[in-house]
Amino acid sequence: MPTRLSPVLSAISLSCALSAGALLWASSAEAQSPAKQCADQWKTAKAGGAVPAGQKRADYIKECRDRLAAQPGAAMPATQAAPANPLKPTPMAPAAAVPTAAPAQGTAPAAGEKAKKPMSPGMAAFHEREKKCGEEWRANTDQIKAQTPGITWPKYLSACNKRLKAAGQ
Numbered sequence: 001m002p003t004r005l006s007p008v009l010s011a012i013s014l015s016c017a018l019s020a021g022a023l024l025w026a027s028s029a030e031a032q033s034p035a036k037q038c039a040d041q042w043k044t045a046k047a048g049g050a051v052p053a054g055q056k057r058a059d060y061i062k063e064c065r066d067r068l069a070a071q072p073g074a075a076m077p078a079t080q081a082a083p084a085n086p087l088k089p090t091p092m093a094p095a096a097a098v099p100t101a102a103p104a105q106g107t108a109p110a111a112g113e114k115a116k117k118p119m120s121p122g123m124a125a126f127h128e129r130e131k132k133c134g135e136e137w138r139a140n141t142d143q144i145k146a147q148t149p150g151i152t153w154p155k156y157l158s159a160c161n162k163r164l165k166a167a168g169q
Contacts, residue, residue: 034065034068034069037064045060126161128169129165130161132160133161
């Protein structure tokens with residue numbers, strides 16, 4: 001016969017679980033990111049009509065983050081270790097010893113931009129075929145549509161890409 005918990009023990013277990021959840025939620029709310037804090041301030045200012053006319057949300061948040069960073073002991077928390085999610089893999093630190101291709105001169109990413117992965121040879125070839133197909137489409141759209149009723153650019157690109165690829169281009 002299975003053992004059942006008494007109603008009192010069940011109630012205590014439930015209240016402990018709820019208390020632990022509330023405690024975790026409260027501690028994560030205190031450590032809000034600056035972006036979240038600024039977004040909340042934006043909503044409040046927008047609702048109160050305190051946002052200058054023409055100011056965009058992104059500009060407001062940028063200024064707010066700058067203000068928070070300038071405050072001594074500001075709410076800009078150091079990267080705190082968040083509880084690990086067992087369903088997501090942990091991010092690996094970038095390997096410094098992995099050799100990468102040197103970027104071409106003048107292609108260094110601007111501040112705040114991510115460096116782009118170099119294009120594969122197959123993708124570069126596809127882009128060249130796509131350009132050729134686009135030129136054909138723009139030059140002969142009426143003729144192509146007359147020969148093949150109901151054709152659209154995506155359908156034409158697919159057929160043209162296959163044709164050029166088969167021709168070795």
